[in-house]
Every structure is written in C-alpha cells, then in structure tokens.
Amino acid sequence: MSLKGQVAMVTGASRGIGRAIALQLAARGAALVVTATTLEAARHTAEEIEQAGGKALALKVDVSVGAEVEGLFKEALAAFGRLDILVNNAGITKDGLLLRMKEADWDAVMDVNLKGAFNCTREAAKVMSKARYGRIVNVSSVVGEMGNPGQANYCASKAGMIGLTKSVAKELARRNVTANAVTPGFIETDMTRDLSDKAREALLEQIPMARLGSGDDIAAAVLFLVSAGASYITGHVLSVNGGMYM
Ligand code: NAD
Numbered sequence: 001m002s003l004k005g006q007v008a009m010v011t012g013a014s015r016g017i018g019r020a021i022a023l024q025l026a027a028r029g030a031a032l033v034v035t036a037t038t039l040e041a042a043r044h045t046a047e048e049i050e051q052a053g054g055k056a057l058a059l060k061v062d063v064s065v066g067a068e069v070e071g072l073f074k075e076a077l078a079a080f081g082r083l084d085i086l087v088n089n090a091g092i093t094k095d096g097l098l099l100r101m102k103e104a105d106w107d108a109v110m111d112v113n114l115k116g117a118f119n120c121t122r123e124a125a126k127v128m129s130k131a132r133y134g135r136i137v138n139v140s141s142v143v144g145e146m147g148n149p150g151q152a153n154y155c156a157s158k159a160g161m162i163g164l165t166k167s168v169a170k171e172l173a174r175r176n177v178t179a180n181a182v183t184p185g186f187i188e189t190d191m192t193r194d195l196s197d198k199a200r201e202a203l204l205e206q207i208p209m210a211r212l213g214s215g216d217d218i219a220a221a222v223l224f225l226v227s228a229g230a231s232y233i234t235g236h237v238l239s240v241n242g243g244m245y246m
Helices: 016-027 039-051 066-080 103-131 142-146 152-175 197-205 215-226
Strands: 007-010 031-036 056-060 085-088 134-139 177-184 237-240
Touching: 007 016, 007 066, 016 031, 016 039, 016 085, 016 134, 016 215, 031 039, 031 066, 039 056, 056 066, 066 103, 085 103, 103 134, 103 152, 103 177, 134 152, 134 215, 142 152, 142 177, 142 237, 152 177, 177 215, 215 237
Parallel strands: 007 031, 007 085, 031 056, 085 134, 134 177, 177 237
Antiparallel strands: none
C-alpha cells in the first residue's frame, strides 16, 4: 500500500496513538502535518519521520479553538498545497463521578475531543470537497460505545464523535470523501500508563484477548480506512479492542 503523493494531518501526534498513526502513514509515503499543543512536542514526531526519510511539518494548535484550527489549515495548505487524509486523534480525559464532576471538566473534554474534531473536519471538508477526494478518520473510543463509570464527559464526547462521523459521511459521500471512526479499547499510552496494578488487573479481565492494545494496532486500522481497498466504506465504526466490546 502506497500513500505517495498524499498529504495527511494527524492531530495530537506528539505521542501515543497519534504518534503511531503519523509514523505509519509516513512510512507508506504520505507527507505529514504533525500537530500537538506545543511546537516542541510536534517537532519530536516530525523529526522522527524526517530521520526515516519522510516529509513532515510540525505545527502547534489547540484544536478546541476554531481560529487556531483555521490558521493551522492555512499553514498546512501553504506548505503542501493539498490535504488527502485527516485523522482527528487529539483527546483528553478529566475523569470524575457524575455527582462530583465540575462543569469546567465537562466543557474541557467536550471542547477538545468533540468540538476539536468538528473544527478540523469543517476545515478539511472545504479542501476535500473541492478536490473530490478525502479520507477522514476519527479516533473515538470503546467507552463511547459502552459507557464507563467516572467518564461521563469523555464517553459523551466519544459517542458524539460517532454521530459526527456518520453525519459527515452522509454529507460528503457524493464528493468522494469518506468519514469513518475507530474505537480503540484500552491501549498502552500515557493515558493508561498511570493505572494502578489493581485497576489494570480488573481491566484485563474485561478483555478476551487479555492484553492491552498498542498504538500500532490502532494505526493499522487507520491505514486500512485510508487505503484504496476501503474506498466504498464510509460511516463505519471499526472496533479495535481485543474483543472487549462486540
Ligand atoms: P495521549 O494523552 O498520549 O496523547 C494525546 C494527544 O492529544 C497529545 O499529542 C496531546 O498533545 C494532544 N492534545 C491534547 N489536547 C489537545 C488540544 N487541545 N489540541 C490539540 N492537541 C491536543 O493520548 P492517547 O492515549 O495517545 O490517545 C489518543 C486518542 O485516542 C485520544 O483521542 C484518546 O481519547 C483516544 N483513545 C485512547 C485510548 C487509550 O487507551 N489510550 C483508548 C481509546 C481512545
């Protein structure tokens, strides 16, 4: 599979799942727009791509701020002149039980995870509609499908991303732009690294494959969804969760 000649943008690509996705897309020949909340963090992944012989542009953005996202797309288009693939991966958690959850924690998570995906998708849709080609992949979560105590804000944002994906898929289908979601289960990243041994054990009991996933497991699903073989797949939610939720 070759993505030579294509340009891909991955939000939140400084580490974890986003970094794995960016590296895998670049390894297939795509030029990468690597974004993170700090330029230094974005540069880290961009340098890795360049050292491996790829092409990458590091840009700083807070996806929850519409004006920043507009600026991001302007810079990316000025540099590469096109955008074929958008992966909405940036995400945060601010966990707490519903009765104690602060309004600010609800808003922060919805703003980054859901509004951030909206902001980037709207900008990408302008470019992709005109080009009559595009692949949008939203990184949702298994808990957006099944719910999770202590994560009402996060689960709502991730379920919202699925609704966003399906609506965008319907709106842009005639323009040959697909929109799909992947729903990772529990993946070994900074987001899950701090779990206590007890919490980790309880988690593993819920996973038929009895292991956490890796960033590369998610990247492989994204690669498929942006490949030519997936050109008739849109509005799909692809679970990558070791059997945790079926
Ligand atoms: P991570 O915390 O390691 O990385 C998150 C990335 O998002 C970082 O690069 C960070 O800079 C970026 N980010 C945070 N706020 C941002 C903002 N306002 N604007 C732009 N970028 C921002 O997380 P991860 O585990 O790699 O998760 C990546 C995605 O996968 C997230 O959307 C997360 O919800 C989802 N996910 C993760 C898991 C898991 O088990 N790790 C499971 C399901 C879904």
